[in-house]
Amino acid sequence: MSASPDVTATAKPLSAHRSNGRGRATTAGAKRARGTTADRAVRKWPYINRELSWLEYAGRVLFEAGDDRNPILERINFLTIFASMLDEFFQIRIAGLRQQVHAGRATTSPDGRSSAEQLAAARERVLELVAEHSAIWADIRRALAGADIGIVKYASIPDHHAALRQRFIDEIYPVLTPLAVDPGHPFPYISTLSLSIAVGLRDPETGESGFARVKVPQILPRLFEVEPHRFVLLDQIIEANLDLLFSGMEILEHHLFRVTRNADLAIEEDEADDLLMAIEEELRRRRFGEAVRLEVERSMPVATREILLHGLGLGDDDAYEIRGMLDLTGLRQIADLDRPDLKSKPWTPVTPARLAPPDEDDPADVFAAIRTNDLLVHHPYESFVASIERFIAQAVDDPEVLTIKMTLYRTSGDSPIVQNLIRAAERGKQVVVLVEIKARFDEEANIVWARKLEQAGAHVVYGLVGLKTHSKVCLVVRREGSGLRRYVHIGTGNYNPKTARLYTDLGLLSCRPELGADVTDLFNVLTGLSRQKTFRRLLVAPHSLRSRFLELVDREIAHAAVGHQARIVVKLNALVDQPSIDALYRASQGGVRVDVIARAACSLLPGVKGVSDNIAVRSTVGEFLEHSRIWGFANGGETEWYIGSADLMDRNLDRRVEAMVPVEDGDARARIGEIIETMLEDDRRSWALGPDASWQRVEVINGHPGTSDVHEVLRQRAIASTATATTPHRPRAGVGSLDPRA
Incomplete structure (x- = not known):
């Protein structure tokens, strides 16, 4: 395995212009993330603020929007992803900090900041990101014009005004509801994330001024096409026709604004008689959550902004x-245009060689393939449909299958997985589904699926009080010979065929008896009154996951102390759990080499002399969203790999049901080692975290454009694996090892 780039190297600051394909050090953001020198002096270990680290991740996503090496419509897609990410950040994280401030809580974050200080630092960074976001959009608009795509201003297309006015009358006017604000009309409710127009009015008969709000309907498209690939904004059409809404009034001004509200659910599960009903009631209340952000056009006068801030209970900040x-x-409408010349070449996931059908009319026998030996599948390079969906579908159609059990955290709106479970229940099989109805922003969809499953005769449960069930496990019990055999799937990602084409995830299909027994016991914990806390092979949160991770780290420290091979690799979405970070610091001090691949927030500070000299941290952001969770331990030369659903966050380790599984098949372990090696070799999509808490692109540190794109390398490797079904890709010898000398 190649060494990670030296994140302690000093690199010169780069241009703030993001569209030149270079990543710059976020020096100001780094200082904010680290805290002050006085703060650090009173802490034993250094930590990066979680909220600010997450905002740096958002900045890495935004970089992709500004990188002109990406196709133009892909850049727009990154813009919309960034905007959605920032919305959720305010709905959840900023909302939570505001609640702590209002409640007068004196708690501080691990980096020594109060909630108020975190809010102030977050605002400072958000202002920078928003400005950059707008600048990148302006750059992209110019590029779109060169591709004969445009969002034009209403005022610039007078020849279309008559037709657009008629469309306004026919299609828009009937769904608009202007709401006045005066002593007889209190400040209106404004739904979260909706666009609104603030309208200043004057009555020409009395001379009195007035104020009204018009909501831009979310049920209508944001962009109206006036010519092929030429669009005008819905809000501008409404603004140009306000005279029809306010007949007899003089329109003094109109300005667009947008409100964001607290979207976190607050459910007292211990007091709820019916969790489903409690969540449905809380979902209704969430619509009226406290306002947390007001976005306005720059042209809006201060007086108008003050009316909105006062009505929403917000301050200037x-x-x-x-x-x-x-x-x-x-802009998703633009990103979805049928212009393949402006998009990345679409990727079609390959069928794993061992699951290749003998012919088109005779699908592969998944159970037979699993009986041969464990099967590791890697999405989206390998097909979710041809592996996991096929596994479930075969179980439904197989008369020898007696039971199917599954956890569902997030799935697609037209989920074939759920449809197959419904078919199985209707055929009389025992179907047990844990539907996590507390999955954020998927609560309503999951409630719908839960009811459909119940109506089909499936046993549906909603998990454990006080815990979210985030594990990705499936159990199929099949009659074979004179007994029963248990087949399991344990994965890192959701049972969602849509995200399986966009997110990188791993799944293990196995019929090992110990794993089958463990998954059976886990479902008994989830559906019954079992209080089992230890398992044969599985590591399960909130019981054994944290303690076992710490034990595995300590074992590497012990190996290093006596000169044995010692190395740790963790790949995850987020690393913010303080005890886990402290353990990795101890490992570094004990001479253990540690590689962290963290897509989003990372509170560990690498490269600090005497604390984290032996730790390198990187993040990969590109065409696919890195979602798999992997742990690797050299273990004195007997490398161990684990995959599963858990990030190293206190919520995952303490407040969720998570499952990590050891990968014991030799080929599967070698594949994981090869995946990790490829990620650490990537210099096109990866960023490195320095001891000053700044992120820089690896290609900038190396001083030349990147040549190794992990997503492209793994795509080509997947294609090569299907050259013949009888000779699947074999990882190079020794790749699965975590020899620190590699």
Whole structure:
């Protein structure tokens, strides 16, 4: 395995212009993330603030929007992803910090900041990101014009005004509801993430001024096409026809704004008689959550902004001026245009060689393939449909299958997985589904699926009180010979065929008896009154996962102390759990080499002399969203790999049901080692975290453009694996090892 880049190297600051394909050090953000020298002096270990680290991840996503090496419509897609990410950050993280401030809680974050200090630092970084976001959009608009795509201003297309006015009358006017604000009309409720127009009015008969709000309907498209691939904004059409809404009034001004509200659910599960009903009631209340952000056009006068802030119960620091278009999530219409010349070449996942059908009319026998030996599948390079969906579908159609049990955290709106479970229940098989109805922003969809499953005769449970069930496990019990055999799937990602084409995830299919027994016991914990806390092979949160991780780290420290091979690799979405970070610091001090691949937030600070000299941290952001969770331990030369659903966050380790599984098949372990090696060799999509808490692109540190794109390398490797079904790709010898000398 190649060494990670030296993140302690000093690199010169780069240009702030993001569209040149270079990543710059976020020096100001780094100082904010680390905290002050006085703060650090009173702490034993250094930590990066979680909220600020997450905002740096958002900045890495935004970089992709500004990178002109990406196709133009892919850049727009990154813009919309960034906008959605920032919305959720305010709905959940900023909302939580505001609640702590209002409650007068004196708690501090691991990096020594109060909630108020975190809010102030987050605002400072958000202002920078929002400005950059707007600048990148302006750059992309120019590039779109060169590709004969445009979002034009209403005023610039007078020849279309008559037709657009008629469309306004026919299609828009009937769904608009202007709401006045005066002593007889209190400040209206404004739904979260909706666009609104603030309208200043004057009655020409009395001379009295007035104020009204018009909601831009979310049920209508944001962009109206006036010519092929030429669009005008819905809000501009409404603004141009306000005279029809306010007949007899003089329109003094009109300005666009957008409100964000607290979207976190607050459920007292211990007091709820019916969890489903309690969540449905809380979902209704969530619509009226406290306002946390006001976005306004830069042209809005201070007086108008003050009316909105006062009506929403917000302060000046909760307002954000936006240059250009408000709410860039509306650009999905542009990103979805049928212009393949402006998009990345679409990827078609391959069928794993061992699951290749003998012929088109005779699908592969998944159970037979698993009986041969464990099967590791890697999405989206390998097909979710041809592996996991096929596994479930075969179980439904097989008369020898007696039972199917599954956890569902997030799935697609037209989920074939759920449809297959419904078919199985209707055929009389025992179907047990744990539907996590507390999965954030998927609560309503999961409630719908839960009811459909119940109506089909499936046993549906909603998990354990006080815990979210985030594990990705499936159990199939099949009659074979004179007994029963248990087949399991344990994965890192959701049972969602749509995200399986976009997220990188691993899944293990196995019929090892110990794993089958463990998954059976886990479902008994989830559905019954079993209080089992230890398992044969599985590591399960909130019981054994944290303690076992710490034991495995300590074991590497012990190996290093006597000169044995010692190395740790963790790949995850987030690393913010303080005890886990402290353990990795101890490992570094004990001479253990540690590689961290963290897609999003990382509170560990690498490269600090005497603390984390032996730790390297990197993040990969590109065409696919890195979602798999992997642990690797050299273990004195007997390398161990684990995959599963858990990030190293206190919520995953203490407040969720998570499952990590050891990978014991030799070929599967070698494949994981090869995946990790490829990620550490990537210099096109990866960023390195330095001891000053700044992120820089690896290609900038190396001083030349990147040549190894992990996503492209793994795509080509997947294609090569299907050359013949009888000779699947074999990882190079020794790749599965974590020899620190590699």
